[in-house]
Amino acid sequence: MECVFGFVGNGFAVVAADTSAVHSILVHKSNEDKIMVLDSHKLIAASGESGDRVQFTEYIQKNVALYQFRNGIPLTTAAAANFTRGELATALRKNPYFVNILLAGYDKETGPSLYYIDYIATLHKVDKGAFGYGSYFSLSMMDRHYHSGMTVEEAIDLVDKCIMEIRSRLVVAPPNFVIKIVDKDGAREYAWRESVKDAAVASA
Amino acid sequence: MARYDRAITVFSPDGHLFQVEYALEAVRKGNAAVGVRGTDIVVLGVEKKSTAKLQDSRSVKKIVNLDNHIALACAGLKADARVLINRARIECQSHRLTVEDPVTVEYITRYIAGLQQKYTQSGGVRPFGLSTLIVGFDPYSSVPSLYQTDPSGTFSAWKANATGRNSNSIREFLEKNYKETSGQETIKLAIRALLEVSFIGYF
Numbered sequence: 544m545e546c547v548f549g550f551v552g553n554g555f556a557v558v559a560a561d562t563s564a565v566h567s568i569l570v571h572k573s574n575e576d577k578i579m580v581l582d583s584h585k586l587i588a589a590s591g592e593s594g595d596r597v598q599f600t601e602y603i604q605k606n607v608a609l610y611q612f613r614n615g616i617p618l619t620t621a622a623a624a625n626f627t628r629g630e631l632a633t634a635l636r637k638n639p640y641f642v643n644i645l646l647a648g649y650d651k652e653t654g655p656s657l658y659y660i661d662y663i664a665t666l667h668k669v670d671k672g673a674f675g676y677g678s679y680f681s682l683s684m685m686d687r688h689y690h691s692g693m694t695v696e697e698a699i700d701l702v703d704k705c706i707m708e709i710r711s712r713l714v715v716a717p718p719n720f721v722i723k724i725v726d727k728d729g730a731r732e733y734a735w736r737e738s739v740k741d742a743a744v745a746s747a
Numbered sequence: 748m749a750r751y752d753r754a755i756t757v758f759s760p761d762g763h764l765f766q767v768e769y770a771l772e773a774v775r776k777g778n779a780a781v782g783v784r785g786t787d788i789v790v791l792g793v794e795k796k797s798t799a800k801l802q803d804s805r806s807v808k809k810i811v812n813l814d815n816h817i818a819l820a821c822a823g824l825k826a827d828a829r830v831l832i833n834r835a836r837i838e839c840q841s842h843r844l845t846v847e848d849p850v851t852v853e854y855i856t857r858y859i860a861g862l863q864q865k866y867t868q869s870g871g872v873r874p875f876g877l878s879t880l881i882v883g884f885d886p887y888s889s890v891p892s893l894y895q896t897d898p899s900g901t902f903s904a905w906k907a908n909a910t911g912r913n914s915n916s917i918r919e920f921l922e923k924n925y926k927e928t929s930g931q932e933t934i935k936l937a938i939r940a941l942l943e944v945s946f947i948g949y950f
Contacts, residue, residue, distance in 0.1 A: 605840040612812055612836045 544715045545590035546677025547577065548705060549645045549657055550685055551670050552693040555726035556647035556655040557733070558588040559702050561677070561709075561717030573739055578723045578732075582607055582617055585648040586723050586730045587627075590674050591662060592641035599640045603627050620648025624658035624666060632664035639663070643674040649725050680712050681705035695724070699733070706736055766874055767867055770823075770898035773876035777822035778809065779911040781940045782880040782893045783921070785933030789882040789891035791820045792937045794912070794945045814839040816883050817855055822911025823877030823898075831875055835859050852883040852892035856902050864900025874898040878910040907936075913944035 544565065549558030564575040578588040579600045587603065589596045606626070611617045618626070624646045634640055644660040659665070659672040671685045684705045693701070702722055710716045718739035723732050759765060779794040793809040810820045813835050821828045838858050842850045850858075859879060866874045878897040884890065895910065896902040907925050909917035920943045921936075928936060
């Protein structure tokens with residue numbers, strides 16, 4: 544039931560992910576941040592098996608950092624995406640990671656980019672992408688309303704449209720979402736969309 | 748004497764490990780490196796000998812980052828340095844991955860020193876021919892640290908130290924002139940220490 548989607552705008556890329564951590568019928572927490580800041584100008588939005596998700600994305604993050612220390616310059620988004628795919632591919636026929644990834648990044652030379660990487664190591668460079676049951680709804684909304692070169696305001700409007708669609712049409716819709724954005728100024732959290740806040744602990 | 752320096756694993760009758768001592772000789776031939784610790788700053792300086800005219804001097808890195816908060820300078824065999832620095836960088840990331848915390852300066856110093864020691868107690872290998880000066884701030888702390896390691900694998904913390912060529916003269920200068928400083932004053936102290944043994948204009 545995890546929903547991850549994102550697309551590329553004018554000089555930026557935006558990704559949104561639901562924030563529920565679910566085990567069978569129990570919701571462990573509803574403020575789990577599934578979009579990791581890979582480095583200053585890259586975001587990894589990941590969905591899938593929660594142990595694999597954290598383990599795999601942290602592993603990628605540390606290796607991307609190591610590359611930067613060894614070589615004095617950061618990896619490009621394309622290089623990071625190919626590295627990620629390579630790790631998934633190597634593990635695939637032994638010990639696969641069940642993680643789907645949308646990798647969003649900004650490079651000075653090439654601008655914003657978005658990469659679709661699924662758990663069997665498919666790699667596609669895309670303008671818009673989505674994973675999970677929510678993708679049935681978010682992809683349709685994006686197909687209808689997306690155009691290249693959207694402004695941040697237009698983009699967030701589209702993200703909200705997608706979230707609304709997921710909330711109203713998906714049977715076990717996640718209540719809360721986080722939106723993160725990456726542009727020339729770096730990768731950062733943009734907003735949360737919460738319809739259910741964690742209950743406050745009653746004082747003794 | 749000559750019989751006890753062929754293999755590293757052999758002690759001499761008077762308790763020397765000659766290969767380690769010869770490695771220290773290699774360090775003494777390397778460029779000077781100085782480290783000075785202040786109250787809110789820690790400074791690393793290295794001597795830059797005049798380079799060959801056709802060499803791109805920017806590609807010769809003598810002070811390197813091990814992590815966002817740790818830097819290292821060394822004196823001795825630069826090729827050995829590359830290997831050690833690479834292992835240290837991997838360890839910094841590995842530590843972050845397993846315990847979700849950056850390394851402390853002492854931890855990474857102990858790791859590098861441990862690595863150097865391993866190569867004084869193995870068959871068929873020689874020690875790393877370099878001494879390192881490691882500086883940084885522990886995570887969540889504003890206390891600066893300066894450590895030194897050497898080919899034998901010993902390490903300790905210092906207020907100020909030097910290694911490489913003429914390190915004895917620099918250390919004498921530092922012992923005479925060291926006092927707790929901060930900011931620019933610490934930087935000036937490090938530069939003056941280097942100027943003791945380097946010529947002005949050759950930086």
